[in-house]
Amino acid sequence: MASLPVLVLNSGSSSIKFAVYEASGEERRKLFEGAVDGIGTDLGQFHIKDAVGNTLVDQTPAVPTRAAAFALVAGALNSGEFPRPVAIGHRMVSGGPTIQDNQRITPELIDEMERYTAFAPLHTPIAVYIMREALRLFPGVPNFVCLDTYFHRTMPEVVTHMPIPEEYSAMGVRRYGAHGISYESIVYQLQPHVPGKLIVAHLGNGASISAIRNGACLDTSMGLTPTGGLISGTRTGDIDPGVLLFILRKIAETAESASEAADKLETVASKKAGLLGVSGLSNDMRDLREAIATGNARARLAVDKFTWTIARWIGSFVAELGGLDMLVFTGGIGENDIDSRAEICAGLDALGIVLDAQRNNVRGAAVISAEHSPVTVRVIPPAEDLMIVNHVVRLMAQ
Secondary structure (H helix, E strand, C coil), X not given: CCCEEEEEEEECCCEEEEEEEEEECCEEEEEEEEEEECCCECCCEEEEEECCCCEEEEECCCECXXXXXXXXXXXXXXXXXXXXXXXXXXXXXXXXXXXCCCEECCHHHHHHHHCCHHHCCCCHHHHHHHHHHHHHHCCCCCEEEEEHHHHHHHCCHHHHCCCCCHHHHCCCCCCCCXXXXXXXXXXXXHCCCCCCEEEEEEECCCEEEEEEECCEEEEECCCCCCCCCCCCCCCCCCCCHHHHHHHHHHHHCCCCCHHXXXXXXXXXXXXXXXXXXXXXXXXXXXXXXHHHHCCCHHHHHHHHHXXXXXXXXXXXXXXXXXXXXXXXXEHHHHHHCHHHHHHHHCCCHHHCCCECHHHHCCCCCEECECCCCCCEEEECCCCHHHHHHHHHHHHHHC
């Protein structure tokens, strides 16, 4: 197979991150990566670094719009100074009920995914915009969508079906999950010795946890949208529906329309809740740990709520799996917050989870369980870009 430069795109509300990999046969090599940050400002940041961290581009342009930001990326990659991609892979949280497989992107496919913006309202509008721009600015280059929901497609119906009237189920309202590319990358890195009973906790500003049996997803914490499941940086996680109804009624007292009330409720549940809402301080675990050190009780409560919730999910997944062989922490908090890992695992001895304090005093990949722990506990950074490249190569071959 010829060498293929593959561009991976991952866009957010205020940034566009990208990387280019060389794919040849089974070999994968990162050539360079970059980002445009500060979208919506007059002082953005545009940088590109090679695989060992050397700076190739370092600019502070005005990036008032997402179009201006992506034009910087496309301009650099079409300039001749860098290998022009022969294929592009896009991360997408959810394609809705009709798009469940990774596949080549067409304008019609984008339109179909856009119909289900409500399933990932903070992510889908940005992703579909970048897909349309990529088709326009890289003419003739095939684009492929890689869905976070793809990994979770093996969940049984008893897990995915929600206890709601059938008319809403028929509209595609069910549990889909998210962070699937991260979970898939952990399974990939564990090969050929993937544990039969595995739990992976992807902990970052967005947090979720999955039960994986023989390499396939059995259950995951997130539901229809990424707002469900674990408490995370600014999201409620699972919550009594009556709480949302109470808040909605309060909002409706001053809202001018039902749509405005729904939008404000979405902002509360997705952008003002979670660690930020409980602490009243920050959604960043580093800030909260600093505040805890100074005796901030609300920061302590927020973090306790976070770690307690994750421990509960671990317990329920052990029951669902019928035991546990390995627990993996990944994501920004999972990889770097020593205290969170210790607090989550404290008291889980009955489940066979025993940390070694010295081994846990690490950031990055490591085995952190005690020698005598029946369950192996590991920290493994995700490799989402690599998984997207693998899917793109597979789909190109087809």
